[in-house]
Every structure is written in C-alpha cells, then in structure tokens.
Amino acid sequence: xxxxxxxxxxxxxxxxxxxxxxxxxxxxxxxxxxxxxxxxxxxxxxxxxxxxxxxxxxxxxxxxxxxxxxxxxxxxxxxxxxxxxxxxxxxxxxxxxxxxxxxxxxxxxxxxxxxxxxxxxxxxxxxxxxxxxxxxxxxxxxxxxxxxxxxxxxxxxxxxxxxxxxxxxxxxxxxxxxxxxxxxxxxxxxxxxxxxxxxxxxxxxxxxxxxxxxxxxxxxxxxxxxxxxxxxxxxxxxxxxxxxxxxxxxxxxxxxxxxxxxxxxxxxxxxxxxxxxxxxxxxxxxxxxxxxxxxxxxxxxxxxxxxxxxxxxxxxxxxxxxxxxxxxxxxxxxxxxxxxxxxxxxxxxxxxxxxxxxxxxxxxxxxxxxxxxxxxxxxxxxxxxxxxxxxxxxxxxxxxxxxxxxxxxxxxxxxxxxxxxxxxxxxxxxxxxxxxxxxxxxxxxxxxxxxxxxxxxxxxxxxxxxxxxxxxxxxxxxxxxxxxxxxxxxxxxxxxxxxxxxxxxxxxxxxxxxxxxxxxxxxxxxxxxxxxxxxxxxxxxxxxxxxxxxxxxxxxxxxxxxxx
Amino acid sequence: xxxxxxxxxxxxxxxxxxxxxxxxxxxxxxxxxxxxxxxxxxxxxxxxxxxxxxxxxxxxxxxxxxxxxxxxxxxxxxxxxxxxxxxxxxxxxxxxxxxxxxxxxxxxxxxxxxxxxxxxxxxxxxxxxxxxxxxxxxxxxxxxxxxxxxxxxxxxxxxxxxxxxxxxxxxxxxxxxxxxxxxxxxxxxxxxxxxxxxxxx
Numbered sequence: 001x002x003x004x005x006x007x008x009x010x011x012x013x014x015x016x017x018x019x020x021x022x023x024x025x026x027x028x029x030x031x032x033x034x035x036x037x038x039x040x041x042x043x044x045x046x047x048x049x050x051x052x053x054x055x056x057x058x059x060x061x062x063x064x065x066x067x068x069x070x071x072x073x074x075x076x077x078x079x080x081x082x083x084x085x086x087x088x089x090x091x092x093x094x095x096x097x098x099x100x101x102x103x104x105x106x107x108x109x110x111x112x113x114x115x116x117x118x119x120x121x122x123x124x125x126x127x128x129x130x131x132x133x134x135x136x137x138x139x140x141x142x143x144x145x146x147x148x149x150x151x152x153x154x155x156x157x158x159x160x161x162x163x164x165x166x167x168x169x170x171x172x173x174x175x176x177x178x179x180x181x182x183x184x185x186x187x188x189x190x191x192x193x194x195x196x197x198x199x200x201x202x203x204x205x206x207x208x209x210x211x212x213x214x215x216x217x218x219x220x221x222x223x224x225x226x227x228x229x230x231x232x233x234x235x236x237x238x239x240x241x242x243x244x245x246x247x248x249x250x251x252x253x254x255x256x257x258x259x260x261x262x263x264x265x266x267x268x269x270x271x272x273x274x275x276x277x278x279x280x281x282x283x284x285x286x287x288x289x290x291x292x293x294x295x296x297x298x299x300x301x302x303x304x305x306x307x308x309x310x311x312x313x314x315x316x317x318x319x320x321x322x323x324x325x326x327x328x329x330x331x332x333x334x335x336x337x338x339x340x341x342x343x344x345x346x347x348x349x350x351x352x353x354x355x356x357x358x359x360x361x362x363x364x365x366x367x368x369x370x371x372x373x374x375x376x377x378x379x380x381x382x383x384x385x386x387x388x389x390x391x392x393x394x395x396x397x398x399x400x401x402x403x404x405x406x407x408x409x410x411x412x413x414x415x416x417x418x419x420x421x422x423x424x425x426x427x428x429x430x431x432x433x434x435x436x437x438x439x440x441x442x443x444x445x446x447x448x449x450x451x452x453x454x455x456x457x458x459x460x461x462x463x464x465x466x467x468x469x470x471x472x473x474x475x476x477x478x479x480x481x482x483x484x485x486x487x488x489x490x491x492x493x494x495x496x497x498x499x500x501x502x503x504x505x506x507x508x509x510x511x512x513x514x515x516x517x518x519x520x521x522x523x524x525x526x527x528x529x530x531x532x533x534x535x536x537x538x539x540x541x542x543x544x545x546x547x548x549x550x551x552x553x554x555x556x557x558x559x560x561x562x563x564x
Numbered sequence: 565x566x567x568x569x570x571x572x573x574x575x576x577x578x579x580x581x582x583x584x585x586x587x588x589x590x591x592x593x594x595x596x597x598x599x600x601x602x603x604x605x606x607x608x609x610x611x612x613x614x615x616x617x618x619x620x621x622x623x624x625x626x627x628x629x630x631x632x633x634x635x636x637x638x639x640x641x642x643x644x645x646x647x648x649x650x651x652x653x654x655x656x657x658x659x660x661x662x663x664x665x666x667x668x669x670x671x672x673x674x675x676x677x678x679x680x681x682x683x684x685x686x687x688x689x690x691x692x693x694x695x696x697x698x699x700x701x702x703x704x705x706x707x708x709x710x711x712x713x714x715x716x717x718x719x720x721x722x723x724x725x726x727x728x729x730x731x732x733x734x735x736x737x738x739x740x741x742x743x744x745x746x747x748x749x750x751x752x753x754x755x756x757x758x759x760x761x762x763x764x765x
Contacts, residue, residue, distance in 0.1 A: 095587060098742050101729040102591035107650050115654035123650025206751045247747035257585065358753045361760065363741040365751040396739045397728045404724040405717050408698060410622050411691065418728065419567045421737040422763075446658075449646065456654060 056082045056278075058555075059299065059312035061285050061327075064133020065544040066528030067318030068264035068272065069176070073552035075275035082310065083272075084283035084301055086323075087129030090136070090265070096257040100397040103254040106130060106137045110448050112322060116438065117460035118494060120346055124253070124398075126497055127322065131281050132265035134320065135541060139252050140229040140261050141368040142182050142542040143388060144173050146191040146376055149536045152432065156384040158464075159434045160343075160533040163505050163514035164550070170195065172546035177227075180262035180545070181235045181243065184227030190373040203232045203246055206365025208425035211356060212391040215483030216372060221475075226371035226390060229262035229541070239270035250363045250393050268545075283308075286452065288315065288331045288524075295523050302450070314523045314555070318548070321530035322441065325500040326455050328511075329443050334501070334518040339511050341442055343435035343502050345535040346459055346494035350469050351392065351402075351428040352476035354485025360425045367393040375429075375475065376537060383467040386537050387431030389476070396421055406491035420487075427479060429472040430495070433535040436462050441500050459494065496540050501530040515554035516547065527551045570738035570761050575731045583743035583759055592731045592742060602637040605644035606660065612640055614667050617683050621690045622720055623727050633730045635723045639663070655711040656718065666715045669706030670694075676703035738763070 057079040060067045067083060074081045088105075090096070097103060108127035114120050128134030147166035152159035174196040177184075186197030202225030205213070209225070216223045230246045237243045246260040259266045273279060280303065287300035289309075298311035317324045325341045328334050370391040377386045400418055403409055409417055438460050443453035461469070473490050480488050504510025507519030512531050518524040527548045529540045536543065576596070579589055604612035616636040625632040643660050656662045673693045674682040682690060696702040698720075700713035727733050734742070738761045750757050 097587035097591045098585065098744050099588050099591040099729070101725065102587070104649075109648055109650045111648040112651045113654040114651050119653055119655075121651060123648075127650055204751060207753045207755075210753050247744065248751050249744045249748065250741065251744075257587075359756065360753065361751075361756070363739065364748045395741065396734060396737060397725050400724045400728040401721050404720045408717075410694070410698065410720055411624055414724070415623070415736070416567050418737050419569070421739055422568065 055298075055311040055313060056080045057312070058082075058314045058316060059084065059310055060316045060318055061299065062086070062133060062318035062320065062323070062528065063131050063264060063269060063279070064128060064318065064320060064528070065135050065264060065541045066320070066548050067133070067316065068268035069545045069548035070316060070318070070527055070552035071277050072268040072272035072275065073549055074556070075272045075277040077556050081272070081276070082278040082280065082312075084285055084299070084310065085131050085133075085279065085281050086284045086319075087131065087281065089131040089279065089281040092255060092257045092259065092265070096255040098249060098251055098254075098257070100254050100395050103137070106255050108322075111454055113444050113446070113454055113456040114459070115456055116458040118492075120457050120459045120494055120497060122322070122457070125493070125495060127320065131269060131279060132263045135263035136255055136265065137253050138263070138541050139367050139539075141390065141539045142177075142227050142229045143371060143373070143538045144191070144227075145536045145538045145543060146373070148377070149432070149534070149538065152385055152534050158384050159432075160502070160504070162533050163503060164547075169543070169546050169550070172549050173542065175549065176542060176545045179238075180229055180267040181231050181237070182227050182229045182262065182542075183232040185224050188227075189222060189224045190376065198227060200232045200235065202226065203228055203230060203366045203369065204248070205369045206248070206250070206362075206391075206393055207358070207360040208362055208391040208393050208427070209365075209369030211358070211360070211425050211483045211485075212370045212389075212427055212479060215479035215481070218482040219478055221372055221374050221389075221479065223370050223372045226368055228366050228368065230256070230366055231260045231262070237267060237270070239274040240266055246366065248365045250365055250367060251395065252367060253398070254395065284450070285327065286330070286450070288327065288333055290333075290521075294521060296521060314525065316525045316527055316551075318527045320528050321497040321500045322455050322457070324526055324528055324530045325441050326443065328501065330452065334511055334520045334524065336520050337507055337509060337511055339502055339509060341500050342440045343499040344439040344441055344457060344459060345433040345435055345498045345532075347433055347496050347498075347535055348387065348431040348461070348465050348469050348472070349428055349493045349495040350472055350476070351426050351491040351493065352473065352480055352488060353424060353426045353491065354480040354483075354488040355420050355423050356425060356483070356485055357423070358484075359422055361422050362393045362399075362425055363395055365393055369393070375472070378471065381471060383464045383471065384434060385432030385464070385468070387429040387468060387472055388537055389427065389429055389472075389479075392426040392428050394424075394426060399424070402491050407489055425485075427476050429476070430537065430539060431465070431468045431472065432537040433498070434462065434464050435499060435534075436460070438462075457497065461494070496529065496535075498529045498532045498535045498540060501526050502533050503531040504533060515558075516551035517555075525551055525555065568738065568763050570735060570763065572735060574761050575735045575740060575742070578740055578743040578759060579731070581743065581759075583745045585745060588742050595730050596732075598634065598637070600631065600634070602634065602640075604640045607640050607643070607663070611664065611667055612636060614671065614682060615639060615663070617690070618667070618670060618694070618719075619723050621687065621694055622723055624687075628732075633727060633732055635726045638726045639722060653711070653714045653718065655714050657710070662710065662715060662718070665706055665710050666719065669702070669704050669710060669712075669715075670697065672704030672706050673697060673702045
C-alpha cells in the first residue's frame with residue numbers, strides 16, 4: 001500500500017501543507033516585509049503579522065443566519081462592529097445562474113470527512129459560504145418549533161431541554177418573521193395561538209403541494225400552505241428598499257437571483273451596513289488570540305492570501321456547527337465541559353418520490369409549498385419526538401444525483417427513469433434527532449488545502465431515528481399512493497448538522513449558557529446551530545435568527561450592567 | 565407508463581431568448597461549446613481512456629454515436645484542480661487516489677470475470693463487470709482495501725451530475741427550468757407555460 005502517496009494525496013490543494021501555524025508559515029514563507037527584521041526565533045514573534053487594524057467592540061465571524069441578525073442589532077446599538085466572512089460577497093442579480101452546477105460556489109466545498117453508519121453528506125446538503133452563509137441556498141422553509149420541541153427531556157426523559165422557553169423566544173420569532181418577510185398561513189393550524197400572524201399570505205402551491213393535498217385529504221391528514229421566508233408580494237425592506245415578489249423559479253437551493261428569498265444578504269446584512277457595520281468578505285479565520293486571563297483579544301485571518309490580525313473586545317463565533325467547533329478545537333478554546341464537537345445531531349429527512357400521470361414539472365415554485373404537523377407527536381408512536389411532513393419540488397441535477405445514489409440506477413435504466421422528470425413529485429419529513437455518544441465531530445489527521453486538519457463527522461442513526469423513519473415512510477407512501485403515484489421509492493437522508501457546542505445551564509455539561517456566552521471565556525459568544533441543545537422537529541434557520549437577536553440583546557443588557 | 569420523449573433542439577432555441585439570464589446562458593453555452601478533444605491533465609492517458617469507457621457504459625449514448633456528451637473530462641479537471649464537493653466518505657481515500665485505485669480495480673474485475681482488460685470486453689461483459697462493482701462485492705484485491713459500494717456510488721453520482729447539467733441531457737428529459745424569465749406563473753398540476761415543452765409521444 002502506498003501510504004505515503006495517500007497522505008500526500010490528502011492535500012487536495014497542496015498549499016504548504018506541513019506547517020499548521022499560520023504565523024510561523026508566514027515567517028518561513030520569506031515575506032519581504034518580515035525579511036527586514038532579524039528573525040532568529042520565529043515562534044516567539046507572532047507580532048510579525050503586519051496589518052493590525054483598530055480594535056472593534058464586537059467582531060463577528062460568519063455571516064449566515066447566526067451572525068447577520070446580531071451584527072445588525074449590535075451596530076444599531078451604536079457599537080463599533082465588524083464581520084469576517086470566509087466567502088465572497090455576491091451580486092445575485094448578475095452572478096446567480098439558474099443552473100445547479102454553476103452555483104456550486106455557494107457551498108462550503110472544502111472537504112469534510114463523513115464517517116459512521118449514516119455518513120452525512122455535506123457541501124450542498126449542509127453548508128454555505130459567502131456573505132449570507134447557508135441562507136444563500138436554504139430552501140427558506142421556516143416553520144417555528146412548537147413549544148414542546150424545547151422540552152424533549154421533560155416529556156420523554158431523553159435528549160435535552162432548552163434553557164430558553166418558547167415564551168421567551170416568541171417575540172423574537174415575531175420580529176424575525178416580520179422583518180425578513182415570511183409568507184405563511186394565518187392563523188397557523190398547529191400549536192398555541194400566536195400573538196402575531198405572518199406578514200404576508202402564503203406563496204402559491206406548486207404541483208407537488210397540490211398532490212400532497214390530494215393524498216393527505218383522503219387519509220384525513222390536515223395540511224396547510226407552509227411558512228416560507230420568501231415574498232409572496234412586494235415588501236419594503238429597511239436598508240434595501242422594495243424587494244420584489246418571488247417569481248417561482250424554484251431554485252432557492254441554488255441561490256435566489258431576484259432578492260425575493262429572505263436570505264441574510266438582502267435583510268439583516270444591509271441593515272447592519274446601514275448602521276455602520278464593516279463587512280470583510282474572503283476572510284478565513286485561523287486563530288483566536290487571548291490574553292493571560294484567557295479573554296479573547298482578537299483573531300488572525302487570511303484575506304486574499306495575506307495574514308491579518310483584527311483585535312476586538314468581544315468575539316461572536318457564528319460559523320455553523322462544523323466550523324465553530326473546529327475553531328474551538330484548533331484553538332483549544334472553551335473545551336472544559338468536554339462537549340465541544342459532541343452531541344452531533346442531524347434531522348431525519350427521509351424523502352419519498354413517485355411518478356404521476358399528471359404533469360408536475362417539479363422545478364417550479366417554492367420547493368416546500370405545503371406542511372403538515374399532524375405527525376408532530378403521533379399517537380401510539382414507538383419513538384421519542386416527532387416530525388413534520390412537507391411536499392418537495394426539485395431541480396434536475398440534484399434529483400438525478402439522488403436517483404443514482406439512492407436507487408442505484410445506472411445505464412439505460414437511469415436515463416429512462418429520468419425521462420419521467422416532468423411527472424415526478426416528492427414528499428419528505430424533517431424529524432427530531434437525539435444526541436448519542438457515537439455521533440460527534442473531531443479533527444482528522446488529514447489536512448485541507450490550508451494545512452488545517454479536516455473535520456470528521458461521525459453520524460450513525462440510532463434506534464429512535466430508525467423507528468421515526470419507518471413510521472414516516474409508511475405514512476408518506478400512503479399519501480403518495482392515495483394521490484395516485486406509481487413507482488414509489490424512498491431516499492434516506494439526514495440534513496442540518498446541529499449541537500456541536502451546546503447550550504445549557506451549567507459549564508459542566510454545556511459549552512455556552514442560555515445567552516450564548518461561552519462558560520470558559522467571558523467575552524466569547526456563539527450564535528449558530530451548534531448551540532442547539534436538541535435538534536427540534538423543524539428546520540433550524542428561523543430559530544438560529546431568533547436566538548441571534550436574543551444573544552445580542554442579552555449581550556447589550558450585560559454591557560449596560562457593566563458586569564462583563 | 566411509457567417513457568416520455570421530447571422534441572430536440574428546444575433548450576438550444578430557448579438559450580437565445582430573453583427568458584434566459586446572462587449568467588445562465590453563459591453556464592449552459594460553455595457546456596454546449598466544450599471542445600470534443602480533451603487532453604487529460606491529471607490522469608495518465610490510459611487511465612483516462614478507461615474512465616471514458618466506464619462512463620460510456622454508465623451513460624450509454626447510442627442516440628449520439630458521433631458526439632456523445634463527454635463526462636470524463638470534468639472529472640479529470642476537478643481532480644487536477646484539487647476541487648472537492650465539500651465532503652468525502654471517510655471510508656474512501658482522497659479522490660485522486662480513489663479514482664486511480666478504483667479504475668485499476670475495475671480492470672481487475674474484468675480480468676477476474678473475463679480474463680481481459682475492461683476496454684477489451686464486449687458491452688455486455690463491461691456491464692456485467694460494472695454490475696459486480698455496483699453490487700458491492702466484486703472480485704479483486706483492490707476491493708479488499710477500497711469500499712466498492714461507496715466508490716461506485718461516488719463515481720456514478722459525479723458522472724450523473726455532469727450528464728444532467730448538460731443542455732442536451734436537459735432537452736432529453738423535457739426540462740426548461742433555465743428559461744425562467746420573467747417568471748413562472750403556471751406552476752400547478754398540468755399547467756404549462758407556452759415556452760415549456762410539450763410531450764411529443
């Protein structure tokens with residue numbers, strides 16, 4: 001076995017793979033600026049990083065659903081704030097094609113290693129990069145959790161409860177839905193009465209949604225047009241102006257080109273900029289620096305190939321549940337609870353596909369047009385928690401890839417099946433997931449193109465997920481049969497990585513407190529889906545945004561109390 | 565249900581219209597205009613030829629005898645540039661190694677089953693060798709260290725995505741989602757915009 005060759009091959013973009021310390025690497029790289037100084041002991045001279053910008057009050061790393069809302073909030077409070085985003089700042093109107101492959105740049109394409117019995121697909125499934133983060137390609141499906149989602153341990157004796165109640169979060173859900181523009185049904189058919197309805201009527205139902213209505217009605221399952229963070233009508237956006245209504249492109253997962261989808265780049269980010277926030281795209285953070293008391297003093301990052309340092313009084317990590325724990329692990333930061341990287345959860349997202357005599361043309365319209373939460377706590381279920389049901393539209397390349405992986409069709413059989421594309425519709429679930437000792441993130445020996453250890457994600461669905469999937473598959477096949485589908489098949493998948501820096505009441509078993517502050521480091525906060533104590537039975541984006549605003553408010557309160 | 569068929573030429577006709585954005589047109593046109601000849605950048609010529617032969621069975625194109633949609637160049641290019649799609653099965657070695665090992669392993673399967681290299685086999689024999697790989701437990705020492713099922717899945721998925729990204733493959737399945745300007749207004753069951761293709765069968 002050519003082991004050495006394999007190790008070398010592991011560096012896909014071999015940019016000085018051996019030296020991991022970026023400062024040391026900069027020095028050894030014989031940079032002209034550093035060459036002037038007599039460098040005898042490079043390790044003792046981290047100040048060699050040249051550009052040291054002024055200190056900011058708050059530095060935010062990552063501009064997705066976790067970073068953008070709090071960036072705006074902190075800027076509006078008059079603080080000097082800055083955000084570093086690993087990816088570029090796009091102009092969707094001119095840059096975004098209606099083409100899946102051409103839009104690959106929206107995904108975090110650095111390689112992550114997927115281990116375990118149910119390896120998690122990353123890339124387009126689970127990650128994002130660019131100013132706006134994963135919201136640039138989220139489906140915009142934004143149901144709220146139901147109150148008991150936050151109390152899985154209280155109700156079932158397994159998993160973890162949230163240290164934040166639904167009542168505390170509700171005003172934030174109201175605020176986010178109104179600000180970014182969520183289209184949805186009022187009143188909402190499931191859960192307690194709400195103090196505020198959706199600001200816009202639901203988006204129109206596409207074919208898949210109509211088929212799900214047809215099938216579910218026959219089985220007595222209640223459905224409703226879903227809540228989607230895309231505009232069903234023109235909407236005035238502070239900091240942006242008028243945003244146009246959705247044109248039913250159906251390409252939400254490959255980027256919205258007309259600003260109708262409520263991604264961070266057309267909502268909270270312009271608001272933040274309007275209030276003075278500075279945005280630095282193409283900035284990849286490698287190091288978090290601390291003083292002798294253990295407080296964060298700043299970060300080192302790479303910007304267009306150049307090492308830079310940014311000092312800050314407070315740091316907000318919002319890189320998502322892979323990059324956030326990776327940064328903590330790489331920097332040996334906030335690790336005293338032993339929970340960083342652990343409790344990795346992923347939503348069961350089983351899909352069922354069928355072929356219909358009707359013309360479907362599944363690429364049109366908001367993909368997740370319809371919802372049912374009748375299965376939120378199904379009676380007589382043999383599992384903990386529950387799931388939601390949704391109709392799904394799909395783009396052709398994504399669908400073809402799933403047919404190849406899931407159905408294992410190839411050759412003429414695959415080509416023949418794909419000719420049914422305009423007659424195919426899907427339905428899927430999004431279900432809760434329990435943490436398990438076998439499911440975690442770690443740093444691998446193998447290095448990436450930056451010379452940093454690749455994250456390895458271990459995920460094996462456990463008994464509870466298996467039972468939930470079995471329950472859901474039976475129901476979904478039933479709905480699709482009732483709707484008239486033939487050639488029905490299921491595709492097993494898991495979506496969203498959650499829980500790798502969880503929130504809790506004590507630093508003994510959690511990384512951050514209920515306000516998002518890291519127990520070990522008083523001026524370090526985390527705001528993204530890594531802090532979720534449980535997975536919830538709904539898509540995470542809306543809750544990430546709500547928590548982000550709450551973390552900002554709690555931070556601002558603490559500043560007023562001067563107890564920080 | 566019988567297999568639907570769609571008229572040729574429609575996507576190509578739509579590309580020139582105002583229904584397609586500049587960025588979209590550029591992406592699709594570049595695939596249509598890709599030169600037929602390709603010099604492999606990473607794989608050795610004989611390895612690349614083997615990859616082409618495998619792609620030719622995973623996506624047989626008897627309907628395009630003279631100019632099949634080329635699927636192997638994009639794989640070689642990606643490997644040469646060190647691009648990834650964001651993840652890799654931990655069970656597999658890094659992509660370059662996996663592709664080289666796996667293609668060698670396909671020759672091994674061919675030798676074990678038919679005592680000849682893959683490229684010397686008949687189409688039926690080649691399909692049998694690939695089916696043995698797809699089934700996950702093929703003969704050959706390669707497959708004692710390389711996970712056959714995962715390797716096949718990854719290779720097939722990449723070729724599949726390359727194939728259906730091509731405008732001619734999109735014509736084949738009656739997909740015209742690229743022509744989305746100014747909007748889709750008819751999105752319900754059995755509704756069709758004028759520019760959407762009718763079934764010809």
